[in-house]
Amino acid sequence: QVQLGESGGGLVQAGGSLRLSCAASERTRRSYAMGWFRQAPGKEREFVASIPRNGGVTYYSDSVKGRFTISRDNAKNTVYLQMNGLKPEDTAVYYCAASQWGSAQAMAENRGMDYWGKGTLVTVSS
Numbered sequence: 001q002v003q004l005g006e007s008g009g010g011l012v013q014a015g016g017s018l019r020l021s022c023a024a025s026e027r028t029r030r031s032y033a034m035g036w037f038r039q040a041p042g043k044e045r046e047f048v049a050s051i052p053r054n055g056g057v058t059y060y061s062d063s064v065k066g067r068f069t070i071s072r073d074n075a076k077n078t079v080y081l082q083m084n085g086l087k088p089e090d091t092a093v094y095y096c097a098a099s100q101w102g103s104a105q106a107m108a109e110n111r112g113m114d115y116w117g118k119g120t121l122v123t124v125s126s
Contacts, residue, residue: 002032002115004096009120012086016124020081022096022117032115033099034072034079035059035107038092038122048094049081050104059108064090086124093119 003025012018022034035050049070050059058070069082079096095117102112 002098002100004098004115004117006094006096006117006120009094009122011123011125013125014086014088016086017082017084018086018122020083020094020096020120020122022079022081024077024098030100031074033102033104033107033112034070035097035099035104035113036070036079036081036094037097038090038094039119040089040092043092045095047108047110050107051079052104057104059104061108083122086122088124088126091122091124093121095119 004022006022008020031053033052036048037045038048039045047061048064049068051070051072067085072079097113098115099107099112100114106112
C-alpha cells in the first residue's frame with residue numbers, strides 16, 4: 001500500500017499560478033506511474049495529467065495542455081503539478097493517483113489507478 005498526500009492548493013486569482021505536490025509516505029523500490037485528477041462541484045472526476053515511472057511522454061487533458069506541467073522527482077518520491085494561467089473553471093479538488101502496474105497512458109484513459117490521495121482544493125477567483 002502506498003499513501004499519497006497532496007499539498008499546495010489554495011485560493012488564487014484568475015491568471016495566477018499554483019504548484020501542487022504529491023508525496024508518497026514511504027520510499028520503495030517499486031515505481032509507479034503517477035497522475036493528477038480533479039473534480040469540480042457537480043461534475044465528474046476528470047483526468048488532468050500523468051507521467052511515466054521514469055519520465056518520458058506525459059499526458060494532459062486538452063483543457064489544461066499548455067498551461068499545466070506535470071513532473072516528478074523520484075529521489076524525493078514526489079510528483080508535482082505546476083499550474084499557470086489558472087482559470088475559474090480550474091476550480092476543483094485535485095487528487096493525486098498512483099498506478100503500480102498500469103501506464104501513464106492508461107491513467108489518461110481513466111484506467112489503472114491503484115492509490116489515491118485525499119485531495120487538495122484549488123479555488124480560482126474571477
